[in-house]
Amino acid sequence: KIVIDAPILIIGSGYGGAVSALRLCEAGKKVVMLEMGLNWEKSGIPFSNLLKPGKSAAWLKKKTISPFMNIFSLTPFTGTLDRMDFEHINIWVGRGVGGGSLVNGGMAVTPKESYFKEVFPDLDADQFYNTYFPLVHKELKVNVISEQFLKDCPYYKFTRVGEAEAHKAGFKTIRVPNVYDFQYMEKEYRNEVPRSALNTEVIYGNNHGKNSLDKTYLKKAMETGNLEILDLHCVDNIKLNDDTTYTLEVQQTDTSGTVVSDKVFNCKKLILAAGTMGTLKLLLKSAAVNNLPVHEQIGKSWGNNGNFMTGRNWVKPLSGGTGSKQSTIPVGGIDNWDDKEHPFFTEIAPLPMGMDVATALYLLINRVDKKGSVSYDASTKKLSLDWNGSNTAKMRENADYFIKKMNRANGGTRSHFLFNNGFGADVCYHPLGGCVLGKATNEYGKLKDHDNLYVLDGSLIPGTIGVNPFMTITAIAEYCIENLIRQNEFA
Numbered sequence: 001k002i003v004i005d006a007p008i009l010i011i012g013s014g015y016g017g018a019v020s021a022l023r024l025c026e027a028g029k030k031v032v033m034l035e036m037g038l039n040w041e042k043s044g045i046p047f048s049n050l051l052k053p054g055k056s057a058a059w060l061k062k063k064t065i066s067p068f069m070n071i072f073s074l075t076p077f078t079g080t081l082d083r084m085d086f087e088h089i090n091i092w093v094g095r096g097v098g099g100g101s102l103v104n105g106g107m108a109v110t111p112k113e114s115y116f117k118e119v120f121p122d123l124d125a126d127q128f129y130n131t132y133f134p135l136v137h138k139e140l141k142v143n144v145i146s147e148q149f150l151k152d153c154p155y156y157k158f159t160r161v162g163e164a165e166a167h168k169a170g171f172k173t174i175r176v177p178n179v180y181d182f183q184y185m186e187k188e189y190r191n192e193v194p195r196s197a198l199n200t201e202v203i204y205g206n207n208h209g210k211n212s213l214d215k216t217y218l219k220k221a222m223e224t225g226n227l228e229i230l231d232l233h234c235v236d237n238i239k240l241n242d243d244t245t246y247t248l249e250v251q252q253t254d255t256s257g258t259v260v261s262d263k264v265f266n267c268k269k270l271i272l273a274a275g276t277m278g279t280l281k282l283l284l285k286s287a288a289v290n291n292l293p294v295h296e297q298i299g300k301s302w303g304n305n306g307n308f309m310t311g312r313n314w315v316k317p318l319s320g321g322t323g324s325k326q327s328t329i330p331v332g333g334i335d336n337w338d339d340k341e342h343p344f345f346t347e348i349a350p351l352p353m354g355m356d357v358a359t360a361l362y363l364l365i366n367r368v369d370k371k372g373s374v375s376y377d378a379s380t381k382k383l384s385l386d387w388n389g390s391n392t393a394k395m396r397e398n399a400d401y402f403i404k405k406m407n408r409a410n411g412g413t414r415s416h417f418l419f420n421n422g423f424g425a426d427v428c429y430h431p432l433g434g435c436v437l438g439k440a441t442n443e444y445g446k447l448k449d450h451d452n453l454y455v456l457d458g459s460l461i462p463g464t465i466g467v468n469p470f471m472t473i474t475a476i477a478e479y480c481i482e483n484l485i486r487q488n489e490f491a
C-alpha cells in the first residue's frame with residue numbers, strides 16, 4: 001500500500017471543504033484535499049445536458065437518475081450527480097471537484113434572520129448578517145437577473161407565468177439571486193457565446209456561466225500554491241491513533257469506478273467536509289469498524305430542509321404553458337414563510353424538457369418540526385435513516401394547500417405526470433444535520449471527544465434553514481475556520 005503523510009487533510013471539495021482550504025492556504029498552511037469525484041476541469045471532459053445525458057450524468061449508474069424522465073441508458077462513469085436511496089426518501093448529491101456546486105441550481109439565498117436566530121440561537125446573528133453573509137455573497141459571485149431581461153427572454157416564460165399565477169392566488173413572490181453569471185446568460189441569448197443555462201445544462205454540470213466552486217474558492221486556494229487536490233480518491237474509513245493523529249484508508253479509482261490503488265494517508269489534522277451524508281457515513285462507519293469515538297449527538301437532528309416537490313398541470317395543456325424553451329436557472333420564488341398556518345418558501349422551478357409540457361414544478365422548503373436520525377447498519381454496511389411519512393406530514397399539508405390555492409385561482413390539476421400522486425415527498429436535494437454545531441461539535445466545528453478532527457459542511461445545520469442552504473453552509477464554514485485558525489488549531 002502507498003503511504004502518504006499530510007499535516008492537514010480535507011475530505012470533500014464542496015462548500016465547507018473549499019472555504020476551509022482557501023482560508024488555511026491563505027494562512028500559509030499546506031493542505032491536501034481528497035475528493036472521490038472527478039476533477040472535470042482538468043479532465044477536459046465536457047458536461048452533458050439534460051436532453052442528451054452522457055458521461056457527467058450520473059455517478060456509476062446504468063441509467064439516468066434525475067427526479068423524472070429517466071429513459072436514458074448510460075455507460076457507468078464517475079459522473080457528477082449521485083442519488084442515495086432510502087426507504088422513504090431519495091437524496092441527490094454532487095460528486096466531483098466542487099461537490100454540490102457542480103450540479104446545483106445556483107440559487108444563493110440568505111435565510112430569514114428570524115429563522116436563522118431560531119435555528120442557531122447561540123450564534124451572533126448580527127455578525128452573520130453584517131460580515132459572513134456579505135463575504136460569501138462576494139466570494140461566490142452572487143448576482144441578480146435584470147428585470148428587463150426576465151421580462152423579454154422567452155426562456156423565462158415559466159417564471160413570468162409562475163409569478164403571475166402566484167399573485168393571482170394571493171401569494172407574495174421574491175426575486176432569487178444566483179451564482180450563474182446573468183451577463184453571460186444575456187450574451188448566450190444573443191448567441192455571442194456558447195450556451196449553457198439556455199442549453200438545458202445544470203444538474204449534470206454547466207460548461208459555461210455558472211460560478212461553481214472550482215471557479216471561486218477552489219481557484220483562489222489553488223492560486224496560493226498551498227493546495228493539492230487529489231480527485232478520484234474515496235476515503236473508506238478513519239482510524240484514531242494513540243498519538244491523536246488519524247490514519248485513513250483511501251481507494252483511488254479510475255473513471256469506471258475500478259480501484260487502481262489502495263492508499264493510506266496519515267494526518268495530524270483532519271477536516272471532514274464530505275457533505276452531510278458523506279461525513280455521517282465516514283464517522284459512523286469508522287465508529288463501527290475502527291472504534292472511532294463518536295459523540296452521542298452524531299446522527300441526531302437530521303432533516304431534509306423541508307424539501308417537498310410538487311407540480312401542476314394545466315387543465316387545457318396548450319392554453320397557457322410554461323414555454324418549450326426554459327432556462328435551467330431559477331430566479332423566482334414564492335415566500336409564504338410568515339403564514340402561521342402554512343409557512344413555506346417555494347422555488348418556481350424550470351422543467352426544460354424541450355417541449356411545452358404545460359406543467360409547473362415547485363420545490364417547497366418547509367420547516368422541519370420533526371427531525372430524523374441517521375445510523376450505520378453494520379450488516380448491510382450502509383447508512384440507515386429514521387425518516388418516514390410522519391416527518392413530512394406537515395410538508396404534504398402545505399403542498400396540498402399551495403396547489404389547491406393555485407389551482408382555484410388559475411385552473412389546473414396536481415401533477416400526476418411528474419409524481420405518482422402529485423407529491424414528491426421523497427425528493428431531497430438539501431440533506432442537513434447529524435453533526436450539529438455546538439452539539440456534536442464545539443462552537444466552531446471541532447468534534448467533541450477529539451483533539452484534531454473537525455466537521456465543516458452541511459451536517460452542522462440542524463436539519464433545516466428555511467431556504468436553499470449553500471449560502472448558510474458557506475457562511476458557517478467561514479465563521480468556523482476563521483475562529484479555528486485564530487485559536488491556533490492548525491499551528
Ligand code: FAD
Pocket residue numbers: 011012013014015016017034035036037092093094095096097098099100101103104105106107108109203233234235236273274275276278279282429430431456457458459468469470471473
Ligand atoms: P457537498 O457540496 O455535498 O460536497 C461534499 C463533497 O465530498 C462531494 O464532492 C463528495 O463527492 C465528496 N465526498 C463525499 N464522501 C467522500 C469520501 N468518502 N471520500 C472523498 N470524497 C467524498 N443549494 C442551494 O443553496 N441552492 C440551490 O440552487 C441548490 N440546488 C441543488 C440542486 C441539486 C440537484 C442538488 C443535488 C443540490 C442542490 N443544492 C442547492 C444543495 C447544495 O448543493 C448542497 O447543500 C451543498 O452542496 C452541500 O455542501 P457541503 O459542503 O455540505 O457538501
